[in-house]
Amino acid sequence: xxxxxxxxxxxxxxxxxxxxxxxxxxxxxxxxxxxxxxxxxxxxxxxxxxxxxxxxxxxxxxxxxxxxxxxxxxxxxxxxxxxxxxxxxxxxxxxxxxxxxxxxxxxxxxxxxxxxxxxxxxxxxxxxxxxxxxxxxxxxxxxxxxxxxxxxxxxxxxxxxxxxxxxxxxxxxxxxxxxxxxxxxxxxxxxxxxxxxxxxxxxxxxxxxx
Numbered sequence: 591x592x593x594x595x596x597x598x599x600x601x602x603x604x605x606x607x608x609x610x611x612x613x614x615x616x617x618x619x620x621x622x623x624x625x626x627x628x629x630x631x632x633x634x635x636x637x638x639x640x641x642x643x644x645x646x647x648x649x650x651x652x653x654x655x656x657x658x659x660x661x662x663x664x665x666x667x668x669x670x671x672x673x674x675x676x677x678x679x680x681x682x683x684x685x686x687x688x689x690x691x692x693x694x695x696x697x698x699x700x701x702x703x704x705x706x707x708x709x710x711x712x713x714x715x716x717x718x719x720x721x722x723x724x725x726x727x728x729x730x731x732x733x734x735x736x737x738x739x740x741x742x743x744x745x746x747x748x749x750x751x752x753x754x755x756x757x758x759x760x761x762x763x764x765x766x767x768x769x770x771x772x773x774x775x776x777x778x779x780x781x782x783x784x785x786x787x788x789x790x791x792x793x794x795x796x797x798x799x800x
Contacts, residue, residue: 592651593618593776594639594744599648601634608634612648614798621770621777623787626800632780635800636746639778640669653743668737669746676721676733682708683717686735707735710772711765727758734765745769747779751786763789770794 592615599612609631616622624632637643638650641662650658657665676685686707690700708714711731721729730750737745747766751759767790770777781787787797 592616593620593653594778595649595651596635597649597651599635599638599650600646601631601638601643602646607646616776616778618653618776619774620796621767621779621790621794623790623795623797624778624780624800625784625787625797626782628782630800632782632800633748636669636748636778636780639665639744640667640746641665642669666740666743667746668740668742668744669748670730670733670737670750671748676729676736678722679720681718681720682713682724682732685721685732686713686717686739689736689740703739707738710738710768711735725758727754727761730754730758730762731765734762734769738769742775745775745777747777749780749782751781759786766790767794 594614594616596612596614599609600607601609612635624635626632634643638645639652641657641660645658649656652665677688680688683704686704687700690703704717708717711734713728713731713735716724716728721732724732734750750766751762754762766777766779769775779790787795
């Protein structure tokens, strides 16, 4: 059974239909790259999965259940947007732990989760620094760490390498591959650049033209 399923999905903004008759199935644990030009609807598709946009028509299922009426906070999905939302006046530690504090997790749980994410992403030395003094690549790693800490069923990445230099792109791409290998979580990754899409490990990456 497919883990993510789109059946005849339509998305319209008023009289403007941006997605029409989208049929797509993704198996659990796959890394799938949605490849297409800017403005083709990739971001809208990811936002519908995350619950940031409503489905106009069609069926959207996650793990065999319709999620169209499920609140975004209850979907167990983490999304890293091209324009990530972080708290620039807070420290890296506070950014990483923010969601867990809202859920009133114990101090021990928070410290363990932050340590795991920081160790994986090389953020250990940055935990006490404020976001506003970090480089763009470091901020992107913090955004990735905040997603990891949520332990989601599904990761959504929307053009996460845009605006980064080639060296940092390689670092972030490597971290995403490590994330997939370590946790086996399903990943949908939107990209407009064909060369970028092909740089993931070909054995683990399924590319869908959009």
